Amino acid sequence: MSNFRGMMPDMIENPISQKLLLPYLNHAVSMLESGYASGRDIDAAMRFGCGYPAGPLEMLDQIGAARVNDLLQARFAKSGDELHRPADLLSKLASGQSSAADESDSSSSPEFKRPIAKVGVVGTGTMATGIVEVFAKAGYPVTYVGRSEDKVAGVRAAIEKSLAKAVERGKLDEAGRDAVLANLTGATSREELADVDIVVEAIAEDLEIKKQLFADLDRICKPGAILATTTSSLPITVCAEATKRPADVIGMHFFNPAPIMKLVEVVTTDQTSPEVDETVKALCAKTGKVAVSCGDRAGFIVNCLLFPYLNDAVKMVDVGEASIEEIDQAIKEHVRLPMGPFALLDVVGNDVSLAIEKELFAEFGHEGFAPAAGLENVVAEGKLGRKTKQGFHDYN
Numbered sequence: 001m002s003n004f005r006g007m008m009p010d011m012i013e014n015p016i017s018q019k020l021l022l023p024y025l026n027h028a029v030s031m032l033e034s035g036y037a038s039g040r041d042i043d044a045a046m047r048f049g050c051g052y053p054a055g056p057l058e059m060l061d062q063i064g065a066a067r068v069n070d071l072l073q074a075r076f077a078k079s080g081d082e083l084h085r086p087a088d089l090l091s092k093l094a095s096g097q098s099s100a101a102d103e104s105d106s107s108s109s110p111e112f113k114r115p116i117a118k119v120g121v122v123g124t125g126t127m128a129t130g131i132v133e134v135f136a137k138a139g140y141p142v143t144y145v146g147r148s149e150d151k152v153a154g155v156r157a158a159i160e161k162s163l164a165k166a167v168e169r170g171k172l173d174e175a176g177r178d179a180v181l182a183n184l185t186g187a188t189s190r191e192e193l194a195d196v197d198i199v200v201e202a203i204a205e206d207l208e209i210k211k212q213l214f215a216d217l218d219r220i221c222k223p224g225a226i227l228a229t230t231t232s233s234l235p236i237t238v239c240a241e242a243t244k245r246p247a248d249v250i251g252m253h254f255f256n257p258a259p260i261m262k263l264v265e266v267v268t269t270d271q272t273s274p275e276v277d278e279t280v281k282a283l284c285a286k287t288g289k290v291a292v293s294c295g296d297r298a299g300f301i302v303n304c305l306l307f308p309y310l311n312d313a314v315k316m317v318d319v320g321e322a323s324i325e326e327i328d329q330a331i332k333e334h335v336r337l338p339m340g341p342f343a344l345l346d347v348v349g350n351d352v353s354l355a356i357e358k359e360l361f362a363e364f365g366h367e368g369f370a371p372a373a374g375l376e377n378v379v380a381e382g383k384l385g386r387k388t389k390q391g392f393h394d395y396n
Contacts, residue, residue, distance in 0.1 A: 012063050012071065016322055016330035020341070021059070022072050023083050023368070024309045026090060028056035033089035037301050041292035045301040048263035048290045049255050051338045056305065065093035083308075083368040110282040110291075113275035114224060118143070120196035122213060124151040127230060128202035129158045130258030136183040137259070138287040143185045143192050152186035159184065162259065190220055198226040198283070200252055207234050211242040218243035226276050228252040232303065233359055236296045237269045247273040250280055253300060254289075264289045265300045298363035299356070307356050313341035314372035324392050342392035345375075346385035350392070354379050 012018050028046075032039050043055020060068055069086050076084040086094075119135045121128055124146035132144045132155060146152040163180055166172035172180075185192075193199055199217055203209060210229065217227050227249045229239055240249035251267025264284045268277050277293070284291035294300050299307070313331075316322050322330075328340020345353050354375050361369040378384075378391060385391035 011334045011336075012067065014330055014334040016316070016327055017334040018071065019316065019321075020309055020312055020327075020331065021335065022068065022075060023312060024305060025056050025060050025063075025068055026072055026083070026085075026087055027305055027308060029060065029087040029090045029093070031301070031304070032057065033087050036297075037292065037294045041294065042301060042305075044290055045263060045265065045292045046305060048292075049261070049265075049302040050306060053336055060093070065090060066095075069094035081368050083366055110278045110285060112279050112282045114197065114226065114279045116140070116197045116226075116279065116283055118196045120145070120193040120199040120221075121202065122190070122193075122199060122217075123202035124155050125202065127254060127256055127258060129155045130256065131200055131202055131230070131254055132184065133159045133162060133180075133259045134254075134287050134289070136180045139179075139183070141183050141185065143187055143196060145187050145190050145192060147188065149188060152188060156181075156184055156186060190216055193217065194220055194222060196221065196225060198228060198280075200228045200230060202230045202254075205231060205233055207238060210234060210239050214239045214242040214249070218245060224248070226250065226280065228280065230254055232300070233298065233356065236267055237271075240269050240271060246271040248276055250276055251296065251300075252280060252284075255302075262288070262290045263302070264291050265302065266291045266293050267296055267300055268293070269296045298359045303356050304360060307353060307360060308369055310341045310345055310353060311357050311369070311372050311375065314345075314374040318372055318374045346391035346393055346395075349385050349387060350375060350378050351384050 012021060028042055031037055031042060039057050043057050046052045046055045054062070069090050072084055072086040072090070076086070119140045119142045121132050121135070121142060121144040124144070128144065132142050135142045136159070144152070144155055146155065160181065163172060163177045167174060167177055199221060201210065201213055203213060210231065214227060221227065225248065227243065227245070229236055229251055230253055231251065232253055236249065236251045240246035243249060246269065249269065250272050251265065253265035253267060255261035255263050266277065266280050266284065281291040292301060298304070313327050316327060317324055324342045328342050331337050331340045339347070354371055357369065357371045357375065361371065382388060383390045386395055389395045
């Protein structure tokens with residue numbers, strides 16, 4: 001954050017960064033105003049989930065709420081887009097009644113309200129493997145379940161490779177590596193999860209498959225065990241309804257790669273028990289993660305703030321306001337973000353990005369959230385980003 005101070009007031013004066021930042025900041029204030037998430041969590045989510053040097057409310061305080069409010073009012077007068085209408089809270093901030101930072105909570109450290117001694121993970125993909133590694137490194141015995149012996153063996157092999165690199169770099173000694181590996185138990189039967197204290201599922205983003213899994217976990221897992229999903233897009237409430245213990249169901253949205261990314265969005269439904277919520281936050285802290293709290297709706301915090309901004313960047317190109325290169329350069333140079341919006345879209349995957357934007361549009365109904373034509377076009381052309389060597393940028 002320190003490198004941001006001093007240049008914050010100037011970043012909003014660049015035409016490109018101004019056009020993209022204003023709705024982003026307004027959206028963050030609206031999220032705070034609605035009570036969906038605290039100011040602390042909104043800022044932490046964007047810093048730890050996206051690698052941004054400052055959260056949106058920190059940016060707002062540095063630029064000045066009055067300046068942002070004035071610019072948005074002028075923008076709304078021209079566009080008529082409700083997403084450009086200054087949030088009511090922004091007007092209060094502009095008048096000096098409060099600071100965005102003052103809206104943040106200062107909650108004490110979470111405590112384990114339920115004992116967590118053994119962890120289960122369902123899934124063998126990249127995310128599941130990373131989550132297994134996170135828990136095993138934190139000293140937890142982990143039972144991970146896959147569909148076949150080959151899939152299960154693949155998880156252990158990937159973790160062995162990761163640990164070997166850590167040893168080579170001097171970040172882990174051989175005794176530490178052996179201790180992590182000793183915490184790993186692979187299985188092909190979900191019945192092996194009967195004695196775990198928490199199960200984290202990281203299987204395909206298919207609601208019917210997840211519902212079947214949660215019904216099965218409800219049957220298998222002992223009373224009091226927490227059932228968590230890593231979904232980034234599906235309703236957790238529906239997964240909970242597939243069980244007879246909805247109070248024990250919660251979201252733990254890890255970010256990829258899980259061993260490196262610090263953020264976990266802890267997502268509660270209307271029925272999630274407060275003690276389950278606090279226990280999961282305490283578990284995140286013990287594994288070295290930063291937990292932020294939010295409710296069960298599309299996008300959670302990070303995707304809900306990030307993807308409309310990315311979508312707006314594509315729309316700027318669609319109407320010829322600026323080129324891809326100009327936008328990426330402006331955001332890196334003036335806002336000091338790690339990468340421009342088009343480079344980020346290509347990293348995420350344009351197909352994934354389009355799917356998320358469609359979910360946000362369906363959830364909130366704002367016309368401003370409608371997927372940009374340019375985003376739909378690159379997906380239709382199979383230009384999905386780095387994974388296909390071509391997206392908004394060419395990686396050949």
